[in-house]
Every structure is written in structure tokens, then in C-alpha cells.
Amino acid sequence: MSTAVQLALGVGVPDPHRSDGPTVVSLAAARTIAAVAEQVGLAAIRLVDGGPSGRTLDPTVVAGYLAGVHGGVGYVTEIPTTRHAPYNVARRVLSLDRATAGRVGIALQAGQGDEVSAVTAPVPDATDPTRRWTEYARVLTRLWESFPQSALIGDQQAGVVVDTARVTPINHEGVFYRVAGPLDGPSSRQGRPVIVADLGALDATAVAESVDVVVVDRSSAADADATVTEALGRVGRSRHDVALLGRADLAGYTPATAGTYGDELRDWAAEHRLDGVELVAKGGSDAIVTALRTVVPRLTDPASTPATLRAALGLSEVAAVLA
Template sequence: MSVLIELAVGDPRAGTRHVSLADADAIAAAATELGAAGLRLLDRADDRLATDPSVAGAYLAGRHDGLAYVIDASTTNNAPYNLARRVLSFDRATGRGVGLVLRPGSGDEVSDAVVPDTTATDSAERWLEYARILSGLWASFPADALLGDQEAAIVADDSRIRPIDHEGRFYRVAGPLDGPATTRGLPTTVVADAAALGWGRVAAVADTVIVELDDIDGADGALTAALEAAGRRRADVTLLVRVDGDVDPAGLRARSSDAGTDGFVVAPTGDAESIADAVRRLVPALASPAGVPA
């Protein structure tokens, strides 16, 4: 089974899950050696902001290219075009692909200034519209549209680059993005708020779903049913269970297997050494050698 390590990079004095960039670097090195699939980098923890995950992730990816990276961001204060561009730039830089945990929230000052429907307030509906905009933007400049043909003086085939011209209840976004996707495919959409969003919305867009350990029972069945209703296959979506650093790995593997999950997000707390100890204890016991997050 695949294992992601959850970290919040920032001032260690900010809470029990924040680690310095240097400590995150050491934890990433250990995670790589022990067979973890990748890192999930939070944008906030313990009600305190962390270093922008795309910035911290860019540094770590430059040093640990054997890991996949999943970064958190909220709809709040993030205009869809800007976030799509930032994630795709990070995706191109990693060489391994990037996942985005899009969290539901409110809007941003750029989008709110031209909101199509001022009565639209439901955060779950906002989230779904936002997630679909991201997917559209990431696909708006296909990798093979970038030609770089010096002899013909053609940079890109602009007939392949299409604006999304989206106008919904919450957002107006024309697009396209100004840089291409990678040949690996598009960034993956990761959902960590299924209970708040509803399985129907999750199934419409998710590539990976993270559930808490307390919610593991029935999650596979709910996801499977919602995917079937959306015309999708359960095999195409990864289901991960998030656990703290104090779990018994043998019991967790057995419970997870019975529940139909595909892997783990290990979210230890404490100082950097406590987090590193949890990584050293849990990753070898939980990880499969070839695990990937999505």
C-alpha cells in the first residue's frame, strides 16, 4: 500500500505539526529511503498558516525527486486561474506529478469582483465549480501543442490551445493557461472533505480521496456507489486513510484491507524528532515498495 507523509512546513513554534524547512528536508530524505510514496504539504495546521506548499514543495522536490507531492490549497483567497497556473508550474518542475487537495471555503477578491451570481453562497457547490475550472484550465494548453520548431519559427500550435470560457454561478474564467501541461498527464485532484462536500460531488472530479480513520467504515462502499452513479470506476480513484503517528501498523493494515482502502496518509504530531520517529516506525510497516499516491 502507498504511504504519504503529511507535513506543515513553517515556524516550529506555530504548533505541534509545523516543522522547519531543514527538518522537512531530513524527514523527506528518510521517507524516500524507507519507501514512502510522497509528501502531503499542508497550507495550514493548528489554525496557523504554513509556508505556501508549492514553494516548500518546489524546494523539496529539487532535492528528493523520488517522491510524489500533494499540496493543499483552499478556494478562499485563491483565484482559480492563479492556483491552476501555480500548481501546473510545480507539476512541470517535479518530474513526478503533483496532486492538489482542494479545500472548500469562500471566494477571493479577484473572482468576487465579477461573480456572476451574487446569491451563490454554498461552499460545496463553489468547490465543485472550482475543481472543474481547474481541470479545464490544466487541459487548455496540451503538452503536444508546444512545438518549439525553430526552423518554422513556431513556438506552439495555437489551434490546440483553447480558452475554457467558463461562466458559472461563482466564477467567470476565460483561460487558457499560458503554459503547457506535461506529457505525464494533468495534476490529480485530491479530496479530503468528503463528509462536507457529499460523495456525489466528490465522485464527479476526484482522482484520490482521503478519509479520516474514524470514517473508514463504509467509505469504500459510499465512494463506489457514487462513482458508479457518475459513470466512473472505483479502480480509477485511490482511497487513502489518514492516521496519526500513534497507530498500531499491523492492526491498521488489517482494518484498512477489510475496509477496501488503498493506502495511508501518516500525519504525526510533535516536534521534528517525534515526527521523524513516527515516519521511521510506520513507513516500513505500511508501505508497499511500488506504491504511488494516485
């Protein structure tokens, strides 16, 4: 059985004196890694956000560049709620998703607000980052569903380009955001970009309504399936609607143990009912490439080329409407 694999990687200015988080590689090295990822059947590369320090490049810019040369792999861009208005993020990420024919996702990070949204925030003194994440994700999904592809008519004889009756404002007013919508462009091949959430910083209840992929640390994997299943059931969703990935560090990996490590990850995923693995890049770019070539084929089926990121993660090729 094929196991979905995602690689967490930073792209920007490498710092040999820092060992926290995924390895950060240059853009040229990232291009090489993306080429190998495409060859071995990786579901996605998760492009981490280095925050305001500027250690990494903007993940959406990097995703656009890499997808232009290696479009057979998905790209998940980390974006925090901090500094980013949800309408702007929805437009930017959906545009990238359309350009890649449905191979883009967003790993939404819990944080604070942004100057644009603060001006019209319904409750200006609200600060809870978890509640903000939940509302932000809801706004994203509703915006991505506000202009369905079916609204594009393109009837030259009748002079009708868009059926405006199918393009609907979301008219959202919550605690943190007031967003009317709709978006000014249609949904993508996979319906809407994938939303990824990390358990730990967030809990299953907070993300259940809108999430497509849940990532859990290895230490918490044993109970993750039951926890996520219960949370989804409370909002009327099924465990089949969400992919559960376990995070595994490549720090202890060596080429000599590639087979053992790959088999261990496959058995670990099966034991805890995980749908896949998120490998955290460690070491230099050469070590990452070697790991992809030796470990990932033990988990995936390189001969299979799913049409969308959703399909690569074991989800339905086109997302069901959540609104």
C-alpha cells in the first residue's frame, strides 16, 4: 500500500550554525531537490516560513518558481495568520493553485492579526490565536468556494462569460474578521487548495471544520487517529475526509540504514493508522537528495502520478464543498 510522503524544507539563506527546524537550502539546491522529489513520487514539498528574521524566502514565491520547472510534485506553503489578511492570502494561494493545475496547499500557522483586518475587526480586543486560526481557515475555504469553476460559461454567441448567479459573497462577520467576498477568480482543478494544520500548536477540535491534512509529531501519533476521528465526527465530517501525516525527523538517517528506516516508517504509519509521513529535512542538500532516493521509494509508488495534490495525499481528487 502506498504511503503519502511530504518533505518539510526551508528555502533561503542556509545558516550552518543553526540546527533548529528543517534544513534551509539555497534556491538552486531546492530546484535539485524538487526534481528528485518529482522522480520518486513525493506528494508535496512543504516550504517552511522562517518568520520576520528573513532566513527563508517567501514560501509562495518559492512554490511558484519551483512549480514552473518541476510541476509534478505538490507544494504546501506555510503562511501565518500574522501580517496576512485572509482575503489576500485566499487570492494569492488560489492563483498559484490554478497555475499548477491543483497541486498547492497552505500550512496555516496560528498567530496574531494584520493591519488590514484590524481596521474592521468586529471584536478589536480579541486575541486568542487558536480561535483566530479556526475563523481564518473558515474564511479561506468559503472564499475558495465563492466562485466555482461551473460559473465560467464562456458562451461567445450569447456574450456570457460568467454566470454571476453562481458567484456568491460569503458575507462573513466573526470575531476577528469581516469579509464580504467573493473572490475575483474561479476555483481550481482540485476545487480549492489543501489546508494543513499541525496538532500540538492547535488541537483537533479547532481544526476539524476546515482542515484537509493533519500533521502530528511522532510522540503523539498513537492517539492521533482516534482524536481526529472524534473531532471530525462532531462537525459532521468523516475521517476519510482528512489525511493524517506523522512527522519523522531525518536527523538520524544514513544511506546505510535507508531500507530499514523506510520499512520502519511504513510499519509505524500502518500501526497508528496514519495516511502518510512528513519527513523533516536535515543535513545538507546532498543528504536530502540521497534520503529521497533511498527512503521514499519504500513508501510510495513512483509509477503513479496523481492529478492533484489532494489525490496524491489519498484524498478525493476534487474537494467536497464545505459551505
